[in-house]
Amino acid sequence: MELGSSDKTKATFSLADEDHTLANSVRFALNQDPRVTFCGYSIPHPSDARVNIRVQTTGDPAKEVLKDALQDLMGMSQHVRATFDKAVVDFKTSEPVKP
Amino acid sequence: MAQISYQRFPKVKIREMKDDYLKFELRETDASMANALRRVMLAEVPTIAIDLVEIEMNSSVLNDEFIAHRLGLIPLTSSRAMGMRFSRDCDSCDGDGQCEFCSVEFHLHVRCDSDQTLDVTSHDLVSSDPSVVPVDVVERSDSSDQRGITIVKLRQGQELRLRAIARKGIGKDHAKWSPAATVTFMYEPDIHINEDLMETLTLDEKREWIESSPTKVFGLDPDTQQVVVIDPEAYAYDDEVIKKAEAMGKPGMIEIYAKEDSFLFTVESTGAIKASQLFINAIEVFKQKLDAARLSGDTEEADDQFGELGAHMRGG
Numbered sequence: 001m002e003l004g005s006s007d008k009t010k011a012t013f014s015l016a017d018e019d020h021t022l023a024n025s026v027r028f029a030l031n032q033d034p035r036v037t038f039c040g041y042s043i044p045h046p047s048d049a050r051v052n053i054r055v056q057t058t059g060d061p062a063k064e065v066l067k068d069a070l071q072d073l074m075g076m077s078q079h080v081r082a083t084f085d086k087a088v089v090d091f092k093t094s095e096p097v098k099p
Numbered sequence: 100m101a102q103i104s105y106q107r108f109p110k111v112k113i114r115e116m117k118d119d120y121l122k123f124e125l126r127e128t129d130a131s132m133a134n135a136l137r138r139v140m141l142a143e144v145p146t147i148a149i150d151l152v153e154i155e156m157n158s159s160v161l162n163d164e165f166i167a168h169r170l171g172l173i174p175l176t177s178s179r180a181m182g183m184r185f186s187r188d189c190d191s192c193d194g195d196g197q198c199e200f201c202s203v204e205f206h207l208h209v210r211c212d213s214d215q216t217l218d219v220t221s222h223d224l225v226s227s228d229p230s231v232v233p234v235d236v237v238e239r240s241d242s243s244d245q246r247g248i249t250i251v252k253l254r255q256g257q258e259l260r261l262r263a264i265a266r267k268g269i270g271k272d273h274a275k276w277s278p279a280a281t282v283t284f285m286y287e288p289d290i291h292i293n294e295d296l297m298e299t300l301t302l303d304e305k306r307e308w309i310e311s312s313p314t315k316v317f318g319l320d321p322d323t324q325q326v327v328v329i330d331p332e333a334y335a336y337d338d339e340v341i342k343k344a345e346a347m348g349k350p351g352m353i354e355i356y357a358k359e360d361s362f363l364f365t366v367e368s369t370g371a372i373k374a375s376q377l378f379i380n381a382i383e384v385f386k387q388k389l390d391a392a393r394l395s396g397d398t399e400e401a402d403d404q405f406g407e408l409g410a411h412m413r414g415g
Binding site: 015016018020021022024025026027028032067070071072073074075076077078079080081083084085086087088090091092 | 106107108109110111112113116123125128129131132134135136138139142143375378379382383385386388389390392393395
């Protein structure tokens with residue numbers, strides 16, 4: 001998955017069976033991280049379900065930064081889920097169910 | 100090396116919620132996240148749909164594959180889907196993908212004996228699992244108006260007899276497995292009226308300007324005769340009011356921005372899964388994808404596999 005074993009701060013990760021759904025969110029999460037100098041994703045061919053994510057950092061290994069970004073997205077998704085569940089409960093209690 | 104997490108904490112507020120329709124606000128997150136959830140809801144939340152049809156007898160006017168195609172499109176209640184296995188991953192059946200863990204069996208046997216045309220509908224499908232039935236069967240509630248989804252019509256003497264296997268799948272493979280009728284989100288608009296410029300208009304001009312909007316966004320306050328915003332979310336991001344203001348010679352009278360981190364979602368489900376459950380399942384599926392990506396990053400592959408791509412990415 002890594003390109004060039006000498007310099008760990010720059011790497012291209014190729015994810016199979018993925019598309020814009022995951023790649024765009026990961027790209028956004030990476031951009032939030034101040035350690036990242038460059039990040040982007042490309043889809044080499046639309047018929048091929050494969051995404052290449054390029055990460056360049058200020059010094060940390062790119063793999064760690066990518067992992068942290070994925071972790072952040074997990075946390076955000078979990079938070080959305082918990083918030084949504086709570087919102088459903090609030091909605092149900094504030095509006096009595098009509099038959 | 101502990102890093103400060105720049106994770107944002109989104110907020111959710113539900114506007115409207117019915118069994119198959121859900122409207123809610125999602126704030127403080129990015130468009131990429133909102134779009135990812137929309138894409139997952141449409142294409143990657145699993146449901147159950149008829150996938151294999153064995154036709155024993157068909158003397159109707161529609162041919163076998165036509166009827167099989169129509170059967171596949173019937174939405175089935177899929178609350179079991181998230182816990183089920185995909186047929187291809189199931190190890191408890193003999194490999195034909197028809198065991199009780201990975202599939203649900205349906206039977207249909209209808210023969211028309213009267214001289215009236217007989218409608219074969221989804222109500223005639225008999226399921227082996229009472230939790231997986233055609234969506235409209237659940238809503239019956241003793242009203243005989245609900246005739247079910249028409250599959251085929253039979254004349255006197257015509258018969259249809261078949262056995263169908265329903266399996267778990269995702270919308271990406273075939274649209275019959277998509278649980279969402281439609282999922283949309285819009286940016287929340289931020290409308291600013293320049294009151295000084297607005298005051299220079301006569302009452303008739305104000306009315307004309309309000310009328311120029313295709314949707315009822317603005318109105319005239321009956322007491323103060325001022326232009327007020329009645330329904331900001333009715334704004335469809337057509338720039339009609341802005342163009343009208345410019346045409347009247349008052350550019351800058353109205354400013355409308357789209358708030359970049361505030362989304363209004365509308366989720367309509369086919370009935371296979373409840374709309375609120377659909378959103379929750381979408382988040383679960385999204386988390387599974389993130390997990391898979393995180394874990395696959397642990398394997399390192401040879402650099403030579405990247406040869407040409409490496410050169411391309413390095414700009415060589």
